[in-house]
Amino acid sequence: MVQKKEISKSVLKRLPGYLAYLKNMPEDSPPHISATALANALGMGEVQVRKDLALVSDGGRPKIGYLREGLIEDIEQFLGYDNTTDAVLVGAGRLGCALLGYSGFEEYGLNILAAFDSDPDKVGTDESGKPILHIGKLQSFCKSHKVLMGIVTVPAAHAQAAADQLMECGIKAIWNFAPVHLDAPPHILVQNQNMATSLAVLSVHLQAQMKPKKELEQ
Amino acid sequence: MVQKKEISKSVLKRLPGYLAYLKNMPEDSPPHISATALANALGMGEVQVRKDLALVSDGGRPKIGYLREGLIEDIEQFLGYDNTTDAVLVGAGRLGCALLGYSGFEEYGLNILAAFDSDPDKVGTDESGKPILHIGKLQSFCKSHKVLMGIVTVPAAHAQAAADQLMECGIKAIWNFAPVHLDAPPHILVQNQNMATSLAVLSVHLQAQMKPKKELEQ
DNA sequence: TAGATTGTTAATCGATTAACAATC
DNA sequence: TAGATTGTTAATCGATTAACAATC
Numbered sequence: 012m013v014q015k016k017e018i019s020k021s022v023l024k025r026l027p028g029y030l031a032y033l034k035n036m037p038e039d040s041p042p043h044i045s046a047t048a049l050a051n052a053l054g055m056g057e058v059q060v061r062k063d064l065a066l067v068s069d070g071g072r073p074k075i076g077y078l079r080e081g082l083i084e085d086i087e088q089f090l091g092y093d094n095t096t097d098a099v100l101v102g103a104g105r106l107g108c109a110l111l112g113y114s115g116f117e118e119y120g121l122n123i124l125a126a127f128d129s130d131p132d133k134v135g136t137d138e139s140g141k142p143i144l145h146i147g148k149l150q151s152f153c154k155s156h157k158v159l160m161g162i163v164t165v166p167a168a169h170a171q172a173a174a175d176q177l178m179e180c181g182i183k184a185i186w187n188f189a190p191v192h193l194d195a196p197p198h199i200l201v202q203n204q205n206m207a208t209s210l211a212v213l214s215v216h217l218q219a220q221m222k223p224k225k226e227l228e229q
Numbered sequence: 230m231v232q233k234k235e236i237s238k239s240v241l242k243r244l245p246g247y248l249a250y251l252k253n254m255p256e257d258s259p260p261h262i263s264a265t266a267l268a269n270a271l272g273m274g275e276v277q278v279r280k281d282l283a284l285v286s287d288g289g290r291p292k293i294g295y296l297r298e299g300l301i302e303d304i305e306q307f308l309g310y311d312n313t314t315d316a317v318l319v320g321a322g323r324l325g326c327a328l329l330g331y332s333g334f335e336e337y338g339l340n341i342l343a344a345f346d347s348d349p350d351k352v353g354t355d356e357s358g359k360p361i362l363h364i365g366k367l368q369s370f371c372k373s374h375k376v377l378m379g380i381v382t383v384p385a386a387h388a389q390a391a392a393d394q395l396m397e398c399g400i401k402a403i404w405n406f407a408p409v410h411l412d413a414p415p416h417i418l419v420q421n422q423n424m425a426t427s428l429a430v431l432s433v434h435l436q437a438q439m440k441p442k443k444e445l446e447q
Numbered sequence: 448t449a450g451a452t453t454g455t456t457a458a459t460c461g462a463t464t465a466a467c468a469a470t471c
Numbered sequence: 472t473a474g475a476t477t478g479t480t481a482a483t484c485g486a487t488t489a490a491c492a493a494t495c
Binding site: 237239240274276277280290291292293 | 461462463464465469470471
């Protein structure tokens, strides 16, 4: 892999898209792919794709493009998908259990070790083999397994408390599914899986569709 | 409400954050809140917050701030949360059922009418009172209910097919939970609920944490 | 060679931030 | 009045796009 340069968040967010496309290509595709082809397939600008790829890869060859296999490896390595990240999940509700049971995270190097909940009735219930433990065991579990990532799937009202507990356990990154802002010191990353944001974009688009310009000018 | 101006996507994506904070404030809070206070609470720049609010609200009063109730109304109206959007969901797996059973969407004006699945075994199984129907009934259902939004929670390999079916049913916006790019004509909005993107951001952050500069320079 | 493609340098665009005037 | 706050105008910053040179 190429020496890692400083990479912007916007570039970073596009990489998974390239990766998914490359990995989903049929087995019998030619071994090389051009930035142009990738761009067209994903509806993006070709210069942007080329620049993004240049940041993570040793480079393609003029007239030929990038070796697909190599590109996949480079992106995966860049994103750290090649070594596993252990995580714990707080909140074994419906969403929490759905995530706990989802096998696809393996592909991204994410391994959810266990879920935690304050409800004793949920404890022990193995969804797809993963343990659900009482929240009281969170700290000792995280410390002994050296867990660095926490997933928050509790209701909004309890999210900050869950985050605080996770941070006390030495966690460095939080994947937040609760629809609230979480306060955290700057060295802790809070990544919001923002359903509310998506819904806002969708809702405004539909509004605009139904209420074309003419009506707005009345 | 103020006459709607052209609003950028980045502003639009911040509005739900303000809204959630305002709605979660305790009942006994003072009736007014300043952009400064909001900014501090959410860890944002105050000028940015003020500019964002100016786009959706009639404006606050110097020295006093914005009327909280009014601001909530303005944002909700702007985002279209005040009138309900009906949606259908395709793919009644674990994630699909979790979304189907989530009552919180009401707050965003989203009403999932039904789920559809190709597996006959899943059909009929009411999760929390919402029907799961066979995919064959999708078209007639969408047409008769005039559904404009579709939610895709099928595995990646079937996502494009599901999207194509939804578009044939006259849907104008797709909320895509599958980790693949969906091809769609420009007037159809595809909003990706991108777990892969979030995971990339988290993964790279953790990598950087564990491998501080010194090591990189070796 | 010609043409497709890469990678880079410069120009444009848009969004954020800073400075300031207006208001209660 | 003074000070907190709003809203606006100008400056900065960063990201995208366009133009072009290099390469096989």
